[in-house]
Amino acid sequence: MDAGGNTPWNEYVALHAESLADPERFWLAAAEAVDWSAAPTSALDTTSAPLYRWFPSATLNTSHNALDRHVDAGHGMRTALVYDSAMLGLRRSYTYVELRDEVAVFAGVLAGLGVGKGDRVLVYLPMIPEAVIAMLATARLGAVHSVVFGGFAPAELAARIRDAGPAAVVTATGGFEPGRRVEYLPAVREALALAGSTGTPVVVKHRDGFDRGAGEAPDDGSGDGRSSAAGSSTTGGDAPWVDWDDAVARAEPVAPVDVAATDPLYILYTSGTTGSPKGVVRDNGGHAVALAWSMRNIYGIGPGDVMVTASDVGWVVGHSYIVYGPLLAGATTVLYEGKPVGTPDAGAFGRLIEEHRAKVLFTAPTALRAIRRADPEGSALRGHDLSSLDSLFSAGERLDTGTSAWIGGVLGVPVVDNWWQTETGWPICANPRGFGGVPLKPGSPSLPSPGFDVAVLDESGAPVPAGLEGSIALRLPLPPGTLTTLWGSDQRYRESYLEAFDGYYSSGDSGYLDEDGYVFVMGRTDDVINVAGHRLSTGAIEQAIAQHPAVAECAVLGLHDPLKGQRARGYLVLKAGSTIDAATLETELVHLVRMTIGPVADFRSAVVVDALPKTRSGKILRRTMRQMAAGEQYAVPSTIEDPAVLDTLAPLLRPTPAD
Numbered sequence: 001m002d003a004g005g006n007t008p009w010n011e012y013v014a015l016h017a018e019s020l021a022d023p024e025r026f027w028l029a030a031a032e033a034v035d036w037s038a039a040p041t042s043a044l045d046t047t048s049a050p051l052y053r054w055f056p057s058a059t060l061n062t063s064h065n066a067l068d069r070h071v072d073a074g075h076g077m078r079t080a081l082v083y084d085s086a087m088l089g090l091r092r093s094y095t096y097v098e099l100r101d102e103v104a105v106f107a108g109v110l111a112g113l114g115v116g117k118g119d120r121v122l123v124y125l126p127m128i129p130e131a132v133i134a135m136l137a138t139a140r141l142g143a144v145h146s147v148v149f150g151g152f153a154p155a156e157l158a159a160r161i162r163d164a165g166p167a168a169v170v171t172a173t174g175g176f177e178p179g180r181r182v183e184y185l186p187a188v189r190e191a192l193a194l195a196g197s198t199g200t201p202v203v204v205k206h207r208d209g210f211d212r213g214a215g216e217a218p219d220d221g222s223g224d225g226r227s228s229a230a231g232s233s234t235t236g237g238d239a240p241w242v243d244w245d246d247a248v249a250r251a252e253p254v255a256p257v258d259v260a261a262t263d264p265l266y267i268l269y270t271s272g273t274t275g276s277p278k279g280v281v282r283d284n285g286g287h288a289v290a291l292a293w294s295m296r297n298i299y300g301i302g303p304g305d306v307m308v309t310a311s312d313v314g315w316v317v318g319h320s321y322i323v324y325g326p327l328l329a330g331a332t333t334v335l336y337e338g339k340p341v342g343t344p345d346a347g348a349f350g351r352l353i354e355e356h357r358a359k360v361l362f363t364a365p366t367a368l369r370a371i372r373r374a375d376p377e378g379s380a381l382r383g384h385d386l387s388s389l390d391s392l393f394s395a396g397e398r399l400d401t402g403t404s405a406w407i408g409g410v411l412g413v414p415v416v417d418n419w420w421q422t423e424t425g426w427p428i429c430a431n432p433r434g435f436g437g438v439p440l441k442p443g444s445p446s447l448p449s450p451g452f453d454v455a456v457l458d459e460s461g462a463p464v465p466a467g468l469e470g471s472i473a474l475r476l477p478l479p480p481g482t483l484t485t486l487w488g489s490d491q492r493y494r495e496s497y498l499e500a501f502d503g504y505y506s507s508g509d510s511g512y513l514d515e516d517g518y519v520f521v522m523g524r525t526d527d528v529i530n531v532a533g534h535r536l537s538t539g540a541i542e543q544a545i546a547q548h549p550a551v552a553e554c555a556v557l558g559l560h561d562p563l564k565g566q567r568a569r570g571y572l573v574l575k576a577g578s579t580i581d582a583a584t585l586e587t588e589l590v591h592l593v594r595m596t597i598g599p600v601a602d603f604r605s606a607v608v609v610d611a612l613p614k615t616r617s618g619k620i621l622r623r624t625m626r627q628m629a630a631g632e633q634y635a636v637p638s639t640i641e642d643p644a645v646l647d648t649l650a651p652l653l654r655p656t657p658a659d
């Protein structure tokens, strides 16, 4: 690595060092990119360490920064949002003025339902503009959104409703998946009932082709089966179900409400090691500062540039780089309702680049592998004019070097891996393309972003030498934009992240640093798995399986999958006397997981075994099973009850062709 001369690499390393040495100065300078109603006078508040807060004295509104600010500066006619639906063959553009106006009026709808500063709004929507509008309208009121991915089942939705206690729910009549329509209203109704929250008002965006009454929303007596308009309530203790369009037609626009920089902007639930999802809390001020910095310096996107992030608003990548990042930067964001393949073909991303003149495409490795599998020559992508493209960013899971080289060859642009998590909100490590870039190393998401002090630790918490693998931990404090706590539980935040290594945030990932400080991320150290870029808890899948009357106990592992990275498989022991045959049981378990967690878990394989390996105190040796399945070296724990169980299990722990 060339460390000499005034190279971007050198400059970047110096900048990163500065961010750690003097965070106060670094982040106050970065904060100048944000429009504050009261500008910060200090950056880091350490008074509740190890829980840190950024920009304690400042106030702002994130929706103002994403919209009004650009309009006020005379850029209202620039395109803010392009909705591109491959599912419906639709395109619709919104200028900054149009989006601001729609957001302001929808904020009026929410206010009419009683939503105010600090209240939660649960957003359960497919990839339609209303998802962006609902998020920004919530932020405009100083309220807190919690977006739930559409691929989750009612029980998962209910868990999030129970935890967040929303003052309103925003949903649509349905979504479109290839070959199938997804009815949202029955799921919302069931989730509200499960959560004991049937009194919560629900705003419903009607989509053509769906039944307005599918959620059995109470009729307002108009005779057309439509739900009631904003503010009107129904009998029997049920909530008012509000039709989006009716409510918008009656609402007045609302101006942005100032909030403290430290006030929450959103809660985003993610999978932990237990079945109960963790509500990651993001603040307003640190989030705006960090995303603005990342847009310019990592993604190289500024005013007027076009970014296509092919994720979903239900994931953190969608929050940060479909919605907030591009809009804070005054850029154009493309909201893509479609898949990388099959809608209609493996050239879908090429069409998006050509049609919208995208400078940056951001997607997950699984999508790239799907394109490669469908079109090994990449001809469908190459058939489009890709000349506007500057770089491809990839995140969500490890980018394997074969896929990276392949897609780089097809698109003819640098392929930039970036490593982060729901918790961090923006890349822990990335190649700062906007800053000039540093040399890419295959298999590495490059260097830590400013404020991220990355260490690799052994089990005792001591740093390991370069080249050796260990747990990746981040020295506290974390930079702005990262989680401030878990919703409703500082204690759970400490236990989940801060207690494993004193003075560090534990990422849950393992990996190593090389001599140049490049980070290599290898996989999780816990029971979290990653299926097609979707983070899932094996514990949650186990809980679903355990509901089956024939199952005595089970362990779920993530096995390697050539397309999706990992695939969940259940290993289960039947209750004594159970006579169910294996094929019937597998079908029933697949259904059970789909109904409990959702189709997104993509659970398809369950294997009956005589016994699971356990300690003498009865704890299932999941870690040892994981290591065996990954082909890693493992030590048989001295506490094991019966070592022979491991030998019997070994052949079953490998992926089969059917997987």
Ligand code: COA
Residues within 6 Å of the ligand: 126, 149, 150, 151, 152, 175, 177, 178, 180, 182, 310, 311, 312, 315, 317, 339, 340, 341, 363, 364, 366, 367, 370, 395, 396, 531, 532, 533, 534, 599, 600, 601, 602
């Ligand atoms: N609402 C309802 N159901 C959904 C859904 C949603 N928003 N998203 C996915 N599902 C369903 C799918 O329809 C599918 O259901 P099925 O079992 O009935 O077919 C199931 O969940 C699994 O879907 P998916 O993970 O998308 O797998 P797939 O085999 O249909 O497609 C890929 C494979 C690679 C094309 C797809 O996984 C993909 O595009 N991945 C990219 C993921 C990504 O961008 N992640 C964000 C991290 S940055």
Ligand code: AMP
Residues within 6 Å of the ligand: 270, 316, 394, 395, 396, 397, 398, 399, 417, 418, 419, 420, 421, 422, 423, 445, 507, 508, 509, 521, 522, 523, 524, 530, 533, 534, 535
């Ligand atoms: P999520 O919170 O859903 O974004 O998932 C975060 C997890 O996905 C991380 O802890 C990693 O295990 C994995 N991940 C995300 N991006 C990458 C990447 N670029 N390289 C390796 N793993 C990644």
